[in-house]
Amino acid sequence: MRSRPSFLTDETIIRALAEHWQPVSEIAYLPWGFGAHHWRAGSLFVTLDQLEPRHTAASLESTYASTAELAAAGLAFVCAPVPTRSGRFTVGTGVGALSVTPMLDGRSPAEDEVDKPAILAALDALHRTPPPAGLREWAPQAGPGFADELRARTAVPWTSGPLAEDARTALASRGDAIKRWNDRYLELAALAASRRGSWVPTHGEPHNDNQVVTPDGLRLVDWETLAVAPRERDYADLPGTPGLDPEMTELFALDWRLSELREYADWFSAPHTGNEDDVIALEGLREELGLG
Numbered sequence: 001m002r003s004r005p006s007f008l009t010d011e012t013i014i015r016a017l018a019e020h021w022q023p024v025s026e027i028a029y030l031p032w033g034f035g036a037h038h039w040r041a042g043s044l045f046v047t048l049d050q051l052e053p054r055h056t057a058a059s060l061e062s063t064y065a066s067t068a069e070l071a072a073a074g075l076a077f078v079c080a081p082v083p084t085r086s087g088r089f090t091v092g093t094g095v096g097a098l099s100v101t102p103m104l105d106g107r108s109p110a111e112d113e114v115d116k117p118a119i120l121a122a123l124d125a126l127h128r129t130p131p132p133a134g135l136r137e138w139a140p141q142a143g144p145g146f147a148d149e150l151r152a153r154t155a156v157p158w159t160s161g162p163l164a165e166d167a168r169t170a171l172a173s174r175g176d177a178i179k180r181w182n183d184r185y186l187e188l189a190a191l192a193a194s195r196r197g198s199w200v201p202t203h204g205e206p207h208n209d210n211q212v213v214t215p216d217g218l219r220l221v222d223w224e225t226l227a228v229a230p231r232e233r234d235y236a237d238l239p240g241t242p243g244l245d246p247e248m249t250e251l252f253a254l255d256w257r258l259s260e261l262r263e264y265a266d267w268f269s270a271p272h273t274g275n276e277d278d279v280i281a282l283e284g285l286r287e288e289l290g291l292g
Contacts, residue, residue, distance in 0.1 A: 001038075002031045002276045007095045008048060010039070017041055020084040020091050021100050033209060033222070034280065044082070045103045049224055050096040053262065057090070059136055060097050060224060064089035066132040067223040070201065073129055077122045079104060079212070079221045101221065106214035111237075114208050118218045120241065123234050127200040131228045135201060138229035140189040141259035147179040150265060160271050163282050167268035171261070174289045178261065181254055188251035192230050202229045207237040260288045 010027050017024050024041040032038050039046040049060060064081045068089065071080035081089040082100045090097040109115070154172040158164035171178075203210070204225025212219045227233075232248035235241045236256060264285040272278045 001034060001036065002280070004029050005037050005048065005095070008037075008093060012093065013039060013041070013046060013048075013098065016091055016093065016098055017044065017046070017100070020086070020088075021082060034277075034284075036222075036224075040103060043103050045101045047099050047101070048093070048096045049090075049099065053141075053266070055224070057092055057097060060099075061088060061090045062134045063136060063224055063226050064099055066135040066201075067226055069132040070126070070129060070226075075122075075125060075129060076216075077125075077218050077220050078223070079219045081223075104212045104214055104219055104221070106212045106219070108210075108212055109208050111208050114211065115213070115218065116238065119206060119211060120238065122218060122220060123203070123206060123231075126203065127231050127234075129201055131201045136227050137199070138202070138204075138227040138233065140186065141255055142182055142185060142262060144182075144186060146258065146262065147175070147182040150178060150261070151175045153265065153269065158269050160269055161278070162274035163272065163278050164268050167264065167282060167285055170286055170289055170291055171265060174291070177290070178258075181258060185251065185254040185258055188247055188254065192248060192251055195230070198230070199228045200231050202227060202231065202233040204229075204233060206234050257288050260284065264288070 010029070014024060014027055017027075021044065024044065027039050027041045027046075030038040030040055036050070037048040049055070051057060051060060055063070067078060068080045068083070071078040079101050082102065083089055084091060090099050092098075150171060154168045154175070158168040203220055203223065204227060205222065206220055210220060210222045212221055230245070230248045230251070232244050233252045233255075235244055235249065236252055264281055267278075267281055268285075
């Protein structure tokens with residue numbers, strides 16, 4: 001996120017690091033990514049994940065524990081979380097969960113700089129690895145009532161912030177399309193469930209922003225989306241990859257779109273100030289709706 005969280009101070013994070021990981025002498029907010037908040041604390045990269053709607057505290061802990069298991073199994077490209085002194089991987093703050101990974105020496109490539117053979121090799125190795133026992137399974141992000149509930153929510157004005165009405169009217173204008181997307185999504189999700197025996201560990205969002213090129217090779221970061229799922233879940237940003245099932249590819253394009261619409265609807269129907277993150281979110285909403 002570009003903007004610092006107003007609900008968590010640097011002092012709180014410093015105390016949590018000292019209590020659960022290691023003391024640090026300095027901390028700096030990093031205006032990176034979108035969805036989570038990040039800080040640099042010496043050699044540590046600190047993340048604050050807000051749980052809902054993707055996770056509970058227990059499922060996030062299990063997900064990061066599974067990530068550590070994958071790294072321990074020999075997947076060198078996995079940037080695994082650092083355990084606390086007690087052996088856990090997350091610490092609750094009351095407004096989300098803190099986790100820590102090593103601060104990598106490298107940078108994320110631009111979209112046109114992605115080393116496609118390297119990321120394809122990493123994903124192939126991930127998909128061939130037996131899933132850790134506690135790893136969660138992918139589940140549909142939008143249920144049968146999603147489109148109808150969204151239509152009802154957007155039928156009355158939103159007064160939650162300066163961009164609320166822009167977001168509401170954009171969503172309302174695409175109600176019929178959202179209904180079509182939702183119906184097709186549920187059809188494809190049922191097909192995927194019927195093939196549960198072929199599901200594999202998937203990162204979920206291995207796009208360029210979650211890749212870091214280091215002197216020791218490619219690393220994948222941001223493993224909070226790790227789940228057992230059809231392999232096509234990992235190829236949305238790698239079009240033309242051979243051997244993909246077109247229906248499962250369609251499923252995960254819709255999975256991304258509908259989950260984004262749900263999160264943006266929650267975002268703009270809640271209090272907001274119109275800051276840089278809000279503006280970026282509105283642009284993202286319009287893109288997912290096909291409004292340019």
